[in-house]
Amino acid sequence: MYFPRMSRKPYHVRRSKTGLGLFAAAPIEKGASIAEYSGPRISSAEAQRRERRTGSRYMFEINSRVTIDGSGRGNIGRYANHACGRAPNAESTLAKGKIILRAIKNIRPGDEITYDYGREYVELFLKTNGGCKCAACVKKRGKKPTLRERAAAKPRRGRRW
Numbered sequence: 001m002y003f004p005r006m007s008r009k010p011y012h013v014r015r016s017k018t019g020l021g022l023f024a025a026a027p028i029e030k031g032a033s034i035a036e037y038s039g040p041r042i043s044s045a046e047a048q049r050r051e052r053r054t055g056s057r058y059m060f061e062i063n064s065r066v067t068i069d070g071s072g073r074g075n076i077g078r079y080a081n082h083a084c085g086r087a088p089n090a091e092s093t094l095a096k097g098k099i100i101l102r103a104i105k106n107i108r109p110g111d112e113i114t115y116d117y118g119r120e121y122v123e124l125f126l127k128t129n130g131g132c133k134c135a136a137c138v139k140k141r142g143k144k145p146t147l148r149e150r151a152a153a154k155p156r157r158g159r160r161w
């Protein structure tokens with residue numbers, strides 16, 4: 001007889017403020033595993049090549065030699081967005097060579113599931129993209145206009161010739 005391991009997944013993927021996001025579909029208890037960050041295990045050298053070639057942002061380094069390429073759409077973990085400081089309600093943990101997203105707070109249905117991607121990601125990808133868009137950072141920046149808004153606000157210069 002076949003028993004599905006989980007009849008209903010505790011999450012779903014839908015639009016968030018910053019693209020797609022992972023949201024709780026049921027209460028998730030603190031400490032519970034939510035989803036795996038899955039994908040082929042490749043060498044970190046190969047990960048760097050792929051990152052350069054495709055611009056992929058889904059490389060998850062396990063250690064200096066092994067990286068998981070989480071670009072595949074079947075990787076549920078890739079839909080969880082980044083958040084800074086005390087804002088995240090999940091964390092990535094390494095268990096038997098697998099990266100598992102685990103709840104670090106009790107999560108209510110409808111809450112977006114976020115975790116801290118780490119300093120390197122923030123430096124590499126977010127600082128060059130108008131800054132981090134997590135709730136904590138947006139609040140910290142307050143009403144200061146983003147680079148794009150500042151650029152749009154600049155008066156248009158006429159042709160010089």
Ligand SMILES: [Zn+2]
Pocket residue numbers: 083084132133134135136137138
């Ligand atoms: Zn942030």
